Amino acid sequence: MKRINDITHARLLKMDSITLPNEPLRFRNLVLVFCDAGELTFELNYTSYTLKENGFLIITPLDIVTFEKSSADYSSIVLVLPSESFSPILKDINLLNFKYIKQSPVIYLHSEYLALYKQILSTLWQLKELVGEDEFDKIASLQISSLSVVQQDYYNKYIANNDNSYEYIPRKKELFRIFINKLVEAHTVSREVLFYANELGVSSGYLNEVCNEVSGHSAKAIIDSAVTARLKYELSYTTKNIQELADDFNFPSQSYFTRYYKRMTGLTPSEFRKERAMK
Numbered sequence: 001m002k003r004i005n006d007i008t009h010a011r012l013l014k015m016d017s018i019t020l021p022n023e024p025l026r027f028r029n030l031v032l033v034f035c036d037a038g039e040l041t042f043e044l045n046y047t048s049y050t051l052k053e054n055g056f057l058i059i060t061p062l063d064i065v066t067f068e069k070s071s072a073d074y075s076s077i078v079l080v081l082p083s084e085s086f087s088p089i090l091k092d093i094n095l096l097n098f099k100y101i102k103q104s105p106v107i108y109l110h111s112e113y114l115a116l117y118k119q120i121l122s123t124l125w126q127l128k129e130l131v132g133e134d135e136f137d138k139i140a141s142l143q144i145s146s147l148s149v150v151q152q153d154y155y156n157k158y159i160a161n162n163d164n165s166y167e168y169i170p171r172k173k174e175l176f177r178i179f180i181n182k183l184v185e186a187h188t189v190s191r192e193v194l195f196y197a198n199e200l201g202v203s204s205g206y207l208n209e210v211c212n213e214v215s216g217h218s219a220k221a222i223i224d225s226a227v228t229a230r231l232k233y234e235l236s237y238t239t240k241n242i243q244e245l246a247d248d249f250n251f252p253s254q255s256y257f258t259r260y261y262k263r264m265t266g267l268t269p270s271e272f273r274k275e276r277a278m279k
Contacts, residue, residue: 038074
């Protein structure tokens with residue numbers, strides 16, 4: 001799971017307890033997690049959640065996740081789909097209700113849908129034991145196409161009709177969601193709270209108040225955490241040099257970038273890259 005972004009083919013994984021560093025991880029894959037026992041607490045885009053038995057978590061590309069702890073009996077089935085596996089599906093199918101997912105990434109399905117999901121996951125698990133890597137890519141994509149149709153039907157029946165499974169989103173929580181979306185778009189442009197406050201049409205003080213109330217983190221802490229998570233990914237999985245990264249993230253100089261990264265992580269970019277290479 002630690003190097004889940006290394007995955008370039010669809011994968012179905014069985015996970016028990018999660019042992020991960022308590023630091024934000026930036027995902028570039030679509031990850032579907034079905035909890036069949038115990039519970040997992042985590043932060044997704046700086047909002048706290050708990051995934052419990054029969055809960056279904058959807059992590060979308062560019063989401064920032066910090067896994068905090070799992071119970072001793074935690075167990076889940078995880079389906080990982082790299083972007084190249086599911087992007088063709090998006091062209092033809094409205095894959096889930098994206099807005100709802102962003103607001104409520106953890107859902108607890110009604111019984112008839114829960115039984116269907118379990119059946120599909122069980123079938124996938126059996127198929128993955130029989131076919132090779134390339135064939136499983138095709139099978140997983142087809143199953144996600146099927147799931148997307150079922151999921152849309154679920155939303156149409158229970159969410160669109162104001163079922164109580166849908167949580168009303170207060171104004172501050174909605175503003176926080178918009179802030180996170182803007183941060184995903186612009187984290188390489190600016191690391192200043194004022195920039196995002198101006199983009200959202202609010203004061204810096206109010207944005208900070210909203211972030212603290214909704215997530216327990218200041219706006220600046222969230223911005224720095226998002227930037228650092230992306231930089232860790234770039235340093236780990238690309239060959240860009242330090243100057244290129246400084247330019248990409250709009251740092252005034254390479255030395256400024258180095259000082260910033262060391263302040264955030266305790267290591268210079270070069271030191272981090274060397275340490276990572278040794279693991």
